[in-house]
Amino acid sequence: MATVMVKPINWSFRVRDALGAAVVAALIGLPMLGLTTRDGLNGLQIQTRWAWLAAFVAFAFAGRLVLQWTLHRFQIAPRRRLRNRPASTHSANAALFWAGGASVVFAVLLPALFAGNRYVVDTATTVLIYVMLGWGLNVVVGLAGLLDLGYVAFYAVGAYTYGLLSTHFNFGFWEALPIAGVLAASFGVLLGYPTLRLRGDYLAIVTLGFGEIIRLVLVNWGDVTGGPNGISSIPKPSFFGLPMQASSDVPTFASVFGIAYSPGQRVVFLYYLILVLALLTSVFVNRLRRLPVGRAWEAVREDEIACKAMGINVTNVKLSAFAMGAMLAGFAGVFFAARQGFISPESFTFSESATILAIVVLGGMGSQLGVVFAAIVLVVLPEIGRDFSEYRMLLFGLAMVLIMIVRPGGLVSHRAATVQSPKTGVRP
Template sequence: MPGSAATGSASPIVATLKESAVAALVAAVLAVPLLGLQTVQEPGGLTLHTRWTWVGIAVGAVFLGRLLLNVAIAAISQRRAARQQRSATSLGQAVNRYAVSLTAAALLFAVALPFLPFTDRYVLDVSILVLTYIMLGWGLNIVVGLAGLLDLGYVAFYAVGAYSYALFAQNFDLGFWACLPLAGMLAAMFGLLLGFPVLRLRGDYLAIVTLGFGEMIRIILINWQSLTNGSNGITGIPRPTFFGLPFAASAPADTTTFHQFFDISFSPLQRIIFLYYVILVLALITNAFTLRIRRLPVGRAWEALREDETACRSLGINPTNTKLTAFSIGAMFAGFAGSFFATRQGFISPESFVFLESAIILAIVVLGGLGSQIGVVIAAIVLIGGPEIVRQLEEFRMLAFGGLMVLIMIWRPRGLLSYREPTIRLRPRDRRAAVASDAATKALP
């Protein structure tokens, strides 16, 4: 933090200690009323309990944290005062340079994961969760990263996808694979419908309106009892089948199950592995789509629009239509992910589609570095996988999650991988570099 610059020449140790003490004092003042005095409901009404040990722990933690931070900053600034400015960019560049090999390795790992020795049910479940968020992040990246539209209600389209699969499957007896495109189309149509009136707005107005729409969809899902069963949610959503072969221990009459068809013994893990590959393929499709469409005129228009809307307008690009395509294509991928979510869970309720989900997906996109596809992967692993590791600290998990978001942003305000290769060069200075970067972008999954 910048305040540590005051750590002057005279006696840095004393100054550091003093600063930490001030931080601890501030923490104490903040913590005494809220943390030290707990309101507890008892038969006679609310009473206060004191918890001074918690205050002590919090103050101590702040003191130590501040001290360590100061020491770390001093050490770093002594060694590379000059380089520090560029570190975020250089990391991005480094990743970019080795993009081909990195992506290949990551892909290989992802494909092989279900058969690695340490992989069990839990690892697979977390991986599926992370992959779902990666797919959502890539989908939102089209809207936020490429087109520069701040969407705080992305979860609404996720909900539309999930509910449309659940309702189609229950009411019309359609299978997962038939519903998947339907769900995507419905979500895209919702995107069009919602986007049409609001995409004339700029920046933060758009943000608040999309947030409002996200909440509205959730409220409608809660209150439209007859269709959505309200806050109780929809249960018994059919599981996906492997080209018509269900994953079950014993098949109903006239059908063969997956393990019977391939003549292997039944294991509940088969379905999980299948789900894992489904979401992997869906996510990779999202990524491939994004990478290809960036090279189409519409993709170029998105990025141009992000950079300068007025210039775009003067060049004859229709901003509303261009934004609308980005909005609805992003929504479509959320719809796909939503219907995958529904089939994986077998149960959905409005509780799964709260604003926090939108915030998490947006955080993944921004933390990864806007527009960076690999950044989304890394951010999703850090944000979704990270808290899973400390699952035992259940109650502190979300606290850590919020703190992590703030810390990463302060540490790297432009995201983990902030370097962005120019989409198009008029005259490549170095032919070899141009070919390399071209290959790199193409080779991304």
């Protein structure tokens, strides 16, 4: 059996590297750990916590050394390269298939597994909203390669479309859903058309401006959108016309099916509703990837000039990506408005776009299952850190940095090829 020779570690270089990590930790930890404010006789007073800062810097220095020694001692980087070779494509695809199936089964059984725990079901509903948004943005960023920093604008269009139609024209959830999707897709085309010549950072700046324009319109157009006060009393979705709320005037879900009414029924119904919408979104996006338009998205992402040389209409390809991604965000916005019962411009700030983009990047560009895992991490992690409210965002950012160090390609960097050979099952 052949043995792998491990070269001696260069400790001088590793110590310098660890010192650099300690300096960065000191700069980050100074305003967060080294300084704090306390109420005093003359107002707020700044107090220092040098012991905490020193412990944090020492931990960063020692942790960097341990990490470098572990990577060198156990040859982790070479093993990772071996694991990513094409020979493991079939096993990776099978693992992703079973992981996806297990995730769906767990999602279906979650209300039964946590019966009576409304907090868990509410959190899972929020995760599914971000999963649906992540899959929609994955069409634009992951498949078509178009960086969109204003994706929350389409989310807002869907939410306000349902809010206005339901409160002013008595539209139901199911009636407003397709209208909101079409309107959001129209806004996607409206954004995509003037940005066809832009790429990279310039495209990101324009989309960021578009998202802020939509938010400012919602704030200032008070006669229609309600301005900063938003829209309230948005009706909840029903089960084929049967409301989930208790009512003596009309038949309800509980009365028709002969079960005792419980406030938790509405929470479970909303959970299963967004679960169905998310699964339909996944099937829809996977189907689009196998159609010519999906293949054109990936071709434009890889080389736009080559696509033009082959006669592909790049204009239509980009517009279709913006429209499809915006339509899915509009659907998610309708559900968000129906679930909350109240919407305002504060729900659609740039931080939401950044979170959705982080879900796509951390999950793995173009990976459907990766978006699910990333949404769970980014939504559940802050909920776990509620007991550490003072350091909540510090822990959140640290976790994101660690994920990108360990998995720079995302949580699920591998994904099946869209075009496969019938003999080998890999990209020809």
